[in-house]
Amino acid sequence: MKLFSEMMAGQTLLPIIQADSVAQGVAIAGAMAEAGLKVVEVVLRSDASLKALTAIKQQYPELIVGAGTVLDTEILAQALDAKADYIVTPCVTPDLLAALASSGVPAIPGVANCADIALARDAGFREVKLFPASLAGGIPFLKAVSSVFRDISFCPTGGINADNCGDFLALPNVIAVGGTWVAKKDWVEAENWQAITDACRDAIG
Ligand code: 3PG
Numbered sequence: 121m122k123l124f125s126e127m128m129a130g131q132t133l134l135p136i137i138q139a140d141s142v143a144q145g146v147a148i149a150g151a152m153a154e155a156g157l158k159v160v161e162v163v164l165r166s167d168a169s170l171k172a173l174t175a176i177k178q179q180y181p182e183l184i185v186g187a188g189t190v191l192d193t194e195i196l197a198q199a200l201d202a203k204a205d206y207i208v209t210p211c212v213t214p215d216l217l218a219a220l221a222s223s224g225v226p227a228i229p230g231v232a233n234c235a236d237i238a239l240a241r242d243a244g245f246r247e248v249k250l251f252p253a254s255l256a257g258g259i260p261f262l263k264a265v266s267s268v269f270r271d272i273s274f275c276p277t278g279g280i281n282a283d284n285c286g287d288f289l290a291l292p293n294v295i296a297v298g299g300t301w302v303a304k305k306d307w308v309e310a311e312n313w314q315a316i317t318d319a320c321r322d323a324i325g
Contacts, residue, residue: 145172254279
């Protein structure tokens, strides 16, 4: 099984797709692909999310499409059924970690403190999501844990934006940053796909 970082292949932005319909999801993914992104995350927060994930994979076979907001093993099973290429969770439980470890796809479990990191580490993970990054200690937290969890790398998500993403990415224990700021709901509602492409370009530029 590939590591998340191997799958990212140098992409430092993990852009989040929040889709209220299949068409919306496909259009957002298209705008992200237009910016040159290869890996996108569809968060499973609406009735349309799983169908949107499948449709994005059909429409853009070159994209690596993950499922996010995977809260438990039931949602994980649905995401794997929908052929999600990788998994992102906002939290950890022993059951979820065990299922992620045997899922056969790359995964970053979501941690918010040292106990969560230790749980994920015990389950074999060395790459995790920090969520919600800005509230869970942000940059000072990531610096503090770097000397203790020397083998752990992070994808901070939650409160990342155009102003602070560079500071997070400058940390040696950060692989990539994730977030919704590159596909704001207002832009999606206005079908302003160009704004999404521009924001993604800015973030990776
Ligand atoms: C997530 O699912 O990781 C968060 O919704 C991302 O947080 P953000 O909306 O602050 O980017």
